[in-house]
Amino acid sequence: MTAGGGLAAQLRKGTLAYCVLALLARRERYGFELVRTLSEVDGLVTSEGTIYPLLSRLRKDGYVTTTWRDSGEGPPRKYYAITRQGQADLDAFRVEWRRFRSAVDSLVEEGTRS
Amino acid sequence: MRPDVRNPLVEDYLARLRLAAARLPRAQRDDLVADLTAHLDAGAAEAGSEAEIRNLLDAVGDPDQIVAEAMPAPAVVAGSGPSGALALGLGVLALVLAGVGLLIFSIPLAIAVIALGWRARQYARSVAGSAVLATSAFVLGVIALVLPLLLWSVLSSAHSDTPEQQDQRPAEATVPLTPESSVSTTAPG
Numbered sequence: 001m002t003a004g005g006g007l008a009a010q011l012r013k014g015t016l017a018y019c020v021l022a023l024l025a026r027r028e029r030y031g032f033e034l035v036r037t038l039s040e041v042d043g044l045v046t047s048e049g050t051i052y053p054l055l056s057r058l059r060k061d062g063y064v065t066t067t068w069r070d071s072g073e074g075p076p077r078k079y080y081a082i083t084r085q086g087q088a089d090l091d092a093f094r095v096e097w098r099r100f101r102s103a104v105d106s107l108v109e110e111g112t113r114s
Numbered sequence: 115m116r117p118d119v120r121n122p123l124v125e126d127y128l129a130r131l132r133l134a135a136a137r138l139p140r141a142q143r144d145d146l147v148a149d150l151t152a153h154l155d156a157g158a159a160e161a162g163s164e165a166e167i168r169n170l171l172d173a174v175g176d177p178d179q180i181v182a183e184a185m186p187a188p189a190v191v192a193g194s195g196p197s198g199a200l201a202l203g204l205g206v207l208a209l210v211l212a213g214v215g216l217l218i219f220s221i222p223l224a225i226a227v228i229a230l231g232w233r234a235r236q237y238a239r240s241v242a243g244s245a246v247l248a249t250s251a252f253v254l255g256v257i258a259l260v261l262p263l264l265l266w267s268v269l270s271s272a273h274s275d276t277p278e279q280q281d282q283r284p285a286e287a288t289v290p291l292t293p294e295s296s297v298s299t300t301a302p303g
Contacts, residue, residue: 031149032156039173047175052149053184056142074159078152 008043017054017063018097019044021082021090024064030077031055055080063089123167124154127177134177138184146184150174198238198247201230205254209261217262224262227255 016038023029023037031052039045058064063086068076082090120128131150135143157170174180205227211220231252238245 032153035153047173047179048153049150049174049177049180050183052146052153053142053180055149056145056184075152075155078149 009046012044012046015097016044016051017058018090018093020051020054020058021063021086021093024080024082025087025090028067028079028081030069030071030079032077034080058086062086120155121158121164121167123164123171124158127154127171127174131177131180134181135184138181139186142184142186146180150180198231198234198245198249198251201227201234201251202247202254204230205251205258208258209254212258212262212265217266220258220262224255224258227251227258231255 019038019041020034023034029037034055035045035048035051038051039048045051055064059066059080062083064080065083067079067081069079071077128147128151132147135146138146153174154170157174158167161167161170204223208220208223208227211217211223231248231250231254234248235245235252238248
């Protein structure tokens, strides 16, 4: 078993979509803004560009919707917003994530104390 | 801001992206190129120097990697694909039908099983699932396709040697097929 890059990538793969949904649950955002916010979180995003295919899939599967809005200066921006289905999925993930996190913590963190 | 003239570095990146995205289906390709163009234009408008442009492009990442991410695949949040078990069940059915000699049903079914088994196998690989069922179904489908053809050729070669051929005629012979044939049988000799 190897820790490091591979492990971080695996953890990222399963959770990034929910991080996107969680950000959009607070308010709608346009692509550049959303990507910037995500990449400010350490270790979450290695290639900002890969978030766009993820967003496309989330839209195709009905978890987010997109709307074009004028930006005042420059071209219109594509805004992403969470759907009810996305919100429901995020809520389910939160429950599962808390359970999962405390289960892993109870084993992994205990090892460091003894 | 959509610039009239883009920075050459950004222009070069977009050219590489378009090249890499050529293997995507049209809808995904158009989406991806438009999204990243908007992203880079927004980023470049904020960037004050060439170094910041380079940082921007580094952060966006390798076009090939992004395109790989955009390839149609099982959904990220939840996915479902063709079932290997279903293909296997149909494969057994096709094989039984082929054995009984119901070739009209077994051959199309076998072709469907092969296609379904193949898709299930690819799906199983992409989600690191078990491909054993799907592969078995695929093999069954091939057997169910080949078996009737073999039976057919064996039977037809055996058939032509037997005198039973004559016995199958009466059903047709009771109905005169053409006016000429009825005329010839009733014609005075």
